[in-house]
Amino acid sequence: MLGGLRATMQRLFTPPARLLLRLGVTPDAVTIAGTVVVVVLALTLLPTGNVLLGGVLIGLFALADSMDGVMARLSGRTGPWGAFLDSTLDRVSDGAVFAGITLWFVLHPDLPYVTWGIVASLACLVLGSVVPYARARAESVGATAAVGIAERTDRLVVALVAVAFTQVGLPVVVTEVALTLLAVASLVTVVQRVATVRRQLSPAGPVPHRPDSTDPEA
Numbered sequence: 410m411l412g413g414l415r416a417t418m419q420r421l422f423t424p425p426a427r428l429l430l431r432l433g434v435t436p437d438a439v440t441i442a443g444t445v446v447v448v449v450l451a452l453t454l455l456p457t458g459n460v461l462l463g464g465v466l467i468g469l470f471a472l473a474d475s476m477d478g479v480m481a482r483l484s485g486r487t488g489p490w491g492a493f494l495d496s497t498l499d500r501v502s503d504g505a506v507f508a509g510i511t512l513w514f515v516l517h518p519d520l521p522y523v524t525w526g527i528v529a530s531l532a533c534l535v536l537g538s539v540v541p542y543a544r545a546r547a548e549s550v551g552a553t554a555a556v557g558i559a560e561r562t563d564r565l566v567v568a569l570v571a572v573a574f575t576q577v578g579l580p581v582v583v584t585e586v587a588l589t590l591l592a593v594a595s596l597v598t599v600v601q602r603v604a605t606v607r608r609q610l611s612p613a614g615p616v617p618h619r620p621d622s623t624d625p626e627a
Contacts, residue, residue, distance in 0.1 A: 419475050426479040436480040436491060443470055443477070444498040448505040455509030455572070456516050464573025467506060471565050474499075496545075499561065500538060506565060507534035510572055510588070520581050529588035536595035537564060543602040552609040557598035564591050 429439065447470050454463030477495060481487045507530055514526040540557065547554035559567075571579070571587035 418472050419479055422473070422476045422479045423483070426476060426483055429476075430480055430484055434480075436477040436484065436486055437494060439477040439480060440491075440495055440498055443474065444502050446470055447502040451502075451505040451509035452512070455506075456512035458513065458517060458576075460513065461573045461576035463509070464569040468566060468569050468573075471502075471562060471569075474562070496541065500541065503537050503561065503565065504534060506568065507531075507537060510568065513572070522582060522585055526581070526585045526588065529585055529592055532592035533564070533568065533588055533595065536592055536599065537561075540595050540598050540602070543599055543606075547602065547606045550606075550610070552606045554602035554605050556601045556605050558601070559591070559594040559598065564595070567591060 481491050511530040544554045571584040
C-alpha cells in the first residue's frame, strides 16, 4: 500500500544521506539511532496520553526508516549484516509501539471498552512478531514465505493514525476496531505463510526437522 510513498521518500533521502556519509555517519549508526528514538517516543508519549504528538513523530521516523538503506547503497555497504541489523531492530521498534499503545489503554481505564483495546493491542504485539519470524524460519529451511495481506509499515501507520486521532475527536472505539482488524490481518498472514511453506516443502519429501522444546529457534 505504501510502496510508492516509500520510493518517493528514498528519492528525497538521497541528498541528506550523501551529507551524512560525508560527515562520517554510518548506515548502522542511523539504524540504531532511529530505533532508540522510536522506542523512547513510543514508551513515553503514547502511555502518557500524548498520542497525537507521539503518533506524528513515530510516523515520521517510520517513513524515514529507509534512510539507512539509501546510505548503504550510496556507500556500497549493502550486505547481509545490514539487513540482519535492520530487520532485528525493526522488531524492537514495532514491539515498543504496540507496547506503548497497550500501556495507553492500561493507564487510562476510563477509555471506553478499555479491555477490548488492551486485548487487541496485545494481539497486534504478539502476532506482529510471529509474522516476520514465520518468513525468516521459512527461509532457514529452504522455503519462501513472502506473502501476506499487510506489510509492516502499513500496520504501523494504521495503528498510529487511529491512536493519534483520538486526541482530536476520533472515537476510541474506532481505534479498537482498527487494532482488531490489524490483529486479524496478522493472523491471516501467519496462516498464509504456514500454508505456503507447507505446499513448498511437501512435494520434496518428508517434512523437515521440527524443533523440539530444546531447540533455540522453537
